[in-house]
Amino acid sequence: MLLSAVKLSICLLATWAQGDLTNRERTAWTRILPSTVVIGTADKPQTVGVLLDDSGLFIAQNDGISTDIMQGVANGHTVKLSRVAVDTATGLALLQATPWAWGDGRPAHLSEKSVSNGQQLFVVLPSGPIRAEFVRSDRVGVLTISRRMFPLNELKFESPDGATAGGIVFTQQGELVGAVSATLQSPSQNQTQNAFDNGGLRAIQQAAAGNGGAGGGVRPLTTPQTLAPKLAYGPGQLTTAYTVGLAVMRRVVEGFRSPTHEVQHPSIGIFCKDSLGSGALVEKVRKDGPAAIGGMQLGDIIQSIDGERIKSQIGFASTMLKKEIGQTLAVWVLRNSLQVRLTIVVGKA
Amino acid sequence: MELDSDISLVKRARDGDFGAFEMLFERHRTLVYRFAYQMTPRRDDAEDIVQEAFVRAYQNLDKYRDEAKFTTWLLRIVTNLCTDQARMFHRRQALEQQEAAGALDWMTMGGFDDPVQNLEADRRKEALRKALTALPVHHRSVIVLRDIEEREYTDIAQMLGCTVGGAKLRVLRARRALRDRIAPLLGEEKK
Amino acid sequence: MNRKFEDNLLRLAFEDMSPQEAAALEREALQDPEAALALAQYRQMRTGLRDLAEVPSDQLSKERLREAILARGLTHEAKPAARSFGWSWMPVMAAGLAVLVFVYRPHAGTDPKIASHREANPFTYPTIEVPPSGPVAMNSSKMIETAGVGTSSASFMSPSVPAQTVAIVTHPNRNGLRSRHQARNERSLNGLFAFSGTGTGNVMESVIKPAPSTSGADTATMASPAAATPPASPIVLIGNEKDGSTGASRATEVDSARNVVVGG
Numbered sequence: 001m002l003l004s005a006v007k008l009s010i011c012l013l014a015t016w017a018q019g020d021l022t023n024r025e026r027t028a029w030t031r032i033l034p035s036t037v038v039i040g041t042a043d044k045p046q047t048v049g050v051l052l053d054d055s056g057l058f059i060a061q062n063d064g065i066s067t068d069i070m071q072g073v074a075n076g077h078t079v080k081l082s083r084v085a086v087d088t089a090t091g092l093a094l095l096q097a098t099p100w101a102w103g104d105g106r107p108a109h110l111s112e113k114s115v116s117n118g119q120q121l122f123v124v125l126p127s128g129p130i131r132a133e134f135v136r137s138d139r140v141g142v143l144t145i146s147r148r149m150f151p152l153n154e155l156k157f158e159s160p161d162g163a164t165a166g167g168i169v170f171t172q173q174g175e176l177v178g179a180v181s182a183t184l185q186s187p188s189q190n191q192t193q194n195a196f197d198n199g200g201l202r203a204i205q206q207a208a209a210g211n212g213g214a215g216g217g218v219r220p221l222t223t224p225q226t227l228a229p230k231l232a233y234g235p236g237q238l239t240t241a242y243t244v245g246l247a248v249m250r251r252v253v254e255g256f257r258s259p260t261h262e263v264q265h266p267s268i269g270i271f272c273k274d275s276l277g278s279g280a281l282v283e284k285v286r287k288d289g290p291a292a293i294g295g296m297q298l299g300d301i302i303q304s305i306d307g308e309r310i311k312s313q314i315g316f317a318s319t320m321l322k323k324e325i326g327q328t329l330a331v332w333v334l335r336n337s338l339q340v341r342l343t344i345v346v347g348k349a
Numbered sequence: 350m351e352l353d354s355d356i357s358l359v360k361r362a363r364d365g366d367f368g369a370f371e372m373l374f375e376r377h378r379t380l381v382y383r384f385a386y387q388m389t390p391r392r393d394d395a396e397d398i399v400q401e402a403f404v405r406a407y408q409n410l411d412k413y414r415d416e417a418k419f420t421t422w423l424l425r426i427v428t429n430l431c432t433d434q435a436r437m438f439h440r441r442q443a444l445e446q447q448e449a450a451g452a453l454d455w456m457t458m459g460g461f462d463d464p465v466q467n468l469e470a471d472r473r474k475e476a477l478r479k480a481l482t483a484l485p486v487h488h489r490s491v492i493v494l495r496d497i498e499e500r501e502y503t504d505i506a507q508m509l510g511c512t513v514g515g516a517k518l519r520v521l522r523a524r525r526a527l528r529d530r531i532a533p534l535l536g537e538e539k540k
Numbered sequence: 541m542n543r544k545f546e547d548n549l550l551r552l553a554f555e556d557m558s559p560q561e562a563a564a565l566e567r568e569a570l571q572d573p574e575a576a577l578a579l580a581q582y583r584q585m586r587t588g589l590r591d592l593a594e595v596p597s598d599q600l601s602k603e604r605l606r607e608a609i610l611a612r613g614l615t616h617e618a619k620p621a622a623r624s625f626g627w628s629w630m631p632v633m634a635a636g637l638a639v640l641v642f643v644y645r646p647h648a649g650t651d652p653k654i655a656s657h658r659e660a661n662p663f664t665y666p667t668i669e670v671p672p673s674g675p676v677a678m679n680s681s682k683m684i685e686t687a688g689v690g691t692s693s694a695s696f697m698s699p700s701v702p703a704q705t706v707a708i709v710t711h712p713n714r715n716g717l718r719s720r721h722q723a724r725n726e727r728s729l730n731g732l733f734a735f736s737g738t739g740t741g742n743v744m745e746s747v748i749k750p751a752p753s754t755s756g757a758d759t760a761t762m763a764s765p766a767a768a769t770p771p772a773s774p775i776v777l778i779g780n781e782k783d784g785s786t787g788a789s790r791a792t793e794v795d796s797a798r799n800v801v802v803g804g
Binding site: 164 | 613776779787790803
């Protein structure tokens with residue numbers, strides 16, 4: 001009896017601690033919900049995708065897609081999701097939902113305006129939305145698997161219960177910002193939780209959120225009254241997460257929407273390293289790539305591109321992001337103490 | 350000038366005599382390797398560092414000035430390489446620090462009266478090695494130079510680019526840092 | 541014990557003081573049990589460090605060193621025979637330098653930092669440099685020899701623009717050290733896609749292409765660049781391994797991206 005009373009108190013406090021959605025948030029969530037799909041196996045939901053167009057094309061973080069065909073629930077519809085394409089540079093995947101009819105969901109639109117520092121966001125997880133705060137848009141990241149550099153957005157949110165990988169990030173106006181690519185800090189459990197076993201607390205939190213058991217299979221997202229349950233009772237450690245920058249997201253979305261579903265990142269076909277602030281040292285030149293055709297060689301140090309000074313490999317990659325496929329570049333390199341000018345036509349990665 | 354002095358060999362190497370550079374390598378490789386090993390006690394890492402140091406030395410022979418000994422110049426390159434390595438693998442270093450701390454904690458589980466006597470010599474040595482490795486590079490290098498390789502303060506000062514007094518102070522600070530790290534090992538008791 | 545006294549005990553233990561000073565301090569230390577214990581422990585520390593002097597034997601070899609140097613394409617060229625003529629080479633060199641200065645006089649808008657020969661810090665990332673070994677003039681159709689024999693010609697043809705070729709030839713030194721460009725650190729990137737090993741044998745080539753008219757930026761001069769300045773904040777590396785708590789890829793912040801290889 002006493003324990004039940006304690007649990008009830010905690011339950012109520014937990015509800016309060018998680019916070020009800022505000023009216024504005026509820027409105028935003030109502031707009032976002034039809035654009036999302038929860039992807040997973042019968043055992044557990046794995047990740048979330050977002051609808052790109054009315055033909056049933058969804059985009060999701062490829063890490064969360066374990067097989068080429070997965071089950072999902074979108075806007076109340078159970079669908080089969082087939083992986084159509086993957087952009088290895090960013091780690092994003094394109095999925096086709098079947099069966100899908102026009103109007104079954106609402107395609108999301110990328111945020112037209114840059115997101116402001118401090119702006120409140122939603123991150124949609126399989127268990128529901130969590131609040132997040134936009135920190136900055138000027139981070140630079142290298143995806144080590146593809147060796148591609150992209151601008152990154154940094155966000156922070158209180159650590160939720162469950163995975164945040166692939167969480168879809170929206171503004172509170174319902175515009176798409178991106179998908180969580182990576183996290184920096186792992187949440188640590190609040191010491192209050194030591195008083196309860198993990199399963200017990202989680203059950204309480206999920207009961208408060210109305211989401212049922214954690215292992216209940218893929219469940220549709222609903223219009224919740226509260227946010228998704230958090231890992232720890234009380235303020236938890238903030239998780240720092242990253243999404244690929246808006247400009248790159250736009251390129252990915254356009255590529256996925258194209259008839260070939262191919263994302264084309266501008267590239268001249270080299271790998272390079274920093275040459276200590278004096279340029280980008282070419283480490284590899286792809287055979288028959290644009291740089292090779294243009295005469296670039298191993299060991300060249302890229303000094304400038306179209307008059308723009310290149311101080312490091314990051315500077316090189318940043319400059320390349322702004323280029324278009326087919327564009328002709330004037331590239332100055334240092335080769336054996338001599339300045340050499342090359343003309344290179346930008347290709348695709 | 351002796352025909353085979355370091356300065357003479359450097360000069361010949363600059364003039365294109367690679368054999369002269371090979372002689373420099375053969376002459377100093379052991380010293381440089383010993384230092385590199387003490388700085389990063391993994392043989393393969395130390396070998397990589399030594400090789401890289403000599404490659405850089407070869408590449409920059411034009412910049413070597415004979416005010417400093419050639420070995421001093423080499424050891425400075427090695428120290429900088431170790432600093433680069435430490436920065437790149439700072440997570441590994443943090444892990445080693447944890448291991449060192451863990452090892453020391455284990456070591457203090459011995460008898461209360463004289464914990465040092467209760468420890469096996471090789472385990473104590475290993476703990477000291479870990480503690481040394483866990484020191485920041487700028488401390489580790491001077492401990493290695495002075496207290497393991499027993500270099501003169503004049504050499505150390507040249508390597509650090511400071512006065513002899515400055516070198517002595519650096520060594521003292523490094524020893525303090527090491528002492529603090531291995532205090533449990535030494536059985537210090539705060540009264 | 542105060543800090544200064546402890547420091548002196550350290551110096552004593554490591555024999556970093558004069559015999560007279562050492563004797564006096566030793567007497568003083570023996571009268572204080574705490575100091576005596578500290579001194580004994582510091583001497584133990586010293587002994588322990590000396591025991592660390594033993595290191596395993598290395599497997600270094602001059603052959604490996606030679607290969608490493610060749611892989612970087614580094615050479616120190618033999619001085620030309622003209623040096624044997626004593627001081628008479630100096631006026632010749634001076635005349636050659638004057639020609640070079642005239643040929644390479646700065647143009648308007650040229651960024652002097654880019655045009656000047658870079659100072660390489662010996663203790664930083666290695667760069668490829670060929671030490672000048674004589675007057676060098678860039679001419680669109682001449683072969684330039686830095687030290688003598690052996691040339692080969694090859695040119696890259698752009699799809700639409702005829703190429704002008706300038707070949708820069710290096711000569712092996714008298715010890716037979718041939719230079720060539722080789723890839724470095726291929727291990728981590730092998731298999732990503734095929735790479736051409738451009739530049740083989742003892743010839744390094746550069747191609748200078750005339751500016752196509754289509755590009756407005758194709759000018760010989762470099763205006764003050766709008767620099768692609770990377771942000772000052774740390775670089776984020778996103779790897780394969782997962783953050784155990786979030787399931788997302790683990791991100792690591794690094795202050796220096798110097799050794800991060802990037803594609804583009």
